[in-house]
Amino acid sequence: xxxxxxxxxxxxxxxxxxxxxxxxxxxxxxxxxxxxxxxxxxxxxxxxxxxxxxxxxxxxxxxxxxxxxxxxxxxxxxxxxxxxxxxxxxxxxxxxxxxxxxxxxxxxxxxxxxxxxxxxxxxxxxxxxxxxxxxxxxxxxxxxxxxxxxxxxxxxxxxxxxxxxxxxxxxxxxxxxxxxxxxxxxxxxxxxxxxxxxxxxxxxxxxxxxxxxxxxxxxxxxxxxxxxxxxxxxxxxxxxxxxxxxxxxxxxxxxxxxxxxxxxxxxxxxxxxxxxxxxxxxxxxxxx
Amino acid sequence: xxxxxxxxxxxxxxxxxxxxxxxxxxxxxxxxxxxxxxxxxxxxxxxxxxxxxxxxxxxxxxxxxxxxxxxxxxxxxxxxxxxxxxxxxxxxxxxxxxxxxxxxxxxxxxxxxxxxxxxxxxxxxxxxx
Numbered sequence: 003x004x005x006x007x008x009x010x011x012x013x014x015x016x017x018x019x020x021x022x023x024x025x026x027x028x029x030x031x032x033x034x035x036x037x038x039x040x041x042x043x044x045x046x047x048x049x050x051x052x053x054x055x056x057x058x059x060x061x062x063x064x065x066x067x068x069x070x071x072x073x074x075x076x077x078x079x080x081x082x083x084x085x086x087x088x089x090x091x092x093x094x095x096x097x098x099x100x101x102x103x104x105x106x107x108x109x110x111x112x113x114x115x116x117x118x119x120x121x122x123x124x125x126x127x128x129x130x131x132x133x134x135x136x137x138x139x140x141x142x143x144x145x146x147x148x149x150x151x152x153x154x155x156x157x158x159x160x161x162x163x164x165x166x167x168x169x170x171x172x173x174x175x176x177x178x179x180x181x182x183x184x185x186x187x188x189x190x191x192x193x194x195x196x197x198x199x200x201x202x203x204x205x206x207x208x209x210x211x212x213x214x215x216x217x218x219x220x221x222x223x224x225x226x227x228x229x230x231x232x233x234x235x236x237x238x239x240x241x242x243x244x245x246x247x248x249x250x251x252x253x254x255x256x257x258x259x260x261x262x263x264x265x266x267x268x269x270x271x272x273x274x275x276x277x278x279x280x281x282x283x284x285x286x287x288x289x290x
Numbered sequence: 291x292x293x294x295x296x297x298x299x300x301x302x303x304x305x306x307x308x309x310x311x312x313x314x315x316x317x318x319x320x321x322x323x324x325x326x327x328x329x330x331x332x333x334x335x336x337x338x339x340x341x342x343x344x345x346x347x348x349x350x351x352x353x354x355x356x357x358x359x360x361x362x363x364x365x366x367x368x369x370x371x372x373x374x375x376x377x378x379x380x381x382x383x384x385x386x387x388x389x390x391x392x393x394x395x396x397x398x399x400x401x402x403x404x405x406x407x408x409x410x411x412x413x414x415x416x417x418x419x
Binding site: 183185186216217218219220221223224247248249251252255256257258 | 300307321324325329332333336379386387389394397
């Protein structure tokens, strides 16, 4: 490390309190609305303090010029951790990365205040610090993307689980309300859940309600037909309900043959059919 | 105005369908026409995915004798050797039902297909606004 580089780290260590104050102020000033409410002032101070300490520690060992060295790993981890936490709280990528950039501005301002005599060395140090903090900002950005991807993946999984409920509406009668786009992976899950439920509940009638399916193209039709064929093999009779008028016309034009399949316009109609099949009657109690 | 949606993964089909809905809403297409266009687009975009792997979908409105909402599906895939045959109900080289292309043709007001082996495929569909 050059003499200047060490001097700079000395300056930063001495003016630690000023730096933290200015950093927090600039975050408060340039920060986005609600930022403080979401993190809390004490937590923001703690995070900033930890990051600053880790950075001075790493810079003290190998200098700002060696951000890729293992000594800086602790700083990188901290940046990633803070970013991940903020991303989960709902911060935008700009809000998250501005946090790192704000520190850069403060550090350069502190150096300027020290009124360096050697302007050449000053510029060289500014460049090095800028580079180091840009690197941190990059780490923050990729941590942001990574956290977001994790969130999306989790939500996808949740939706897949959510989207395939099988409801026992009556003894031996199941209803599958299908909602959303039926792609291959989802129809696979739907078929499996239905077949399992047919066995475990000992049902022999399954109603597939497609009111919530935006469109039926040939692949979706194929999936539905396969699901029904599998259910039939297990001894369960299937009926499709909730075919909207525009879907019905589209299916006809498309040329998908659903004539072999029992269909009803509404779920109520399908339920009535299912009751008839099981020789059940709904009686209106006039006494009440 | 023109919209371009690249097709490479299954999720892109969702984007294609959403785009059709947006365009249909802009030109106040009826629910039936919207669903027909969405179904046709879904069918053709999946063909790109299944047979060519990747391709591009273009959305535009064109002024002819009558105004039309047009979608073009383009890929650099293996192409279709016999278009006549491909347009027949029940014919497929894949694992589908074999009604995608002829069915799609019946769904829209205008259907055009240009393809040759090794030359890729271009399908144009349009619906009167």
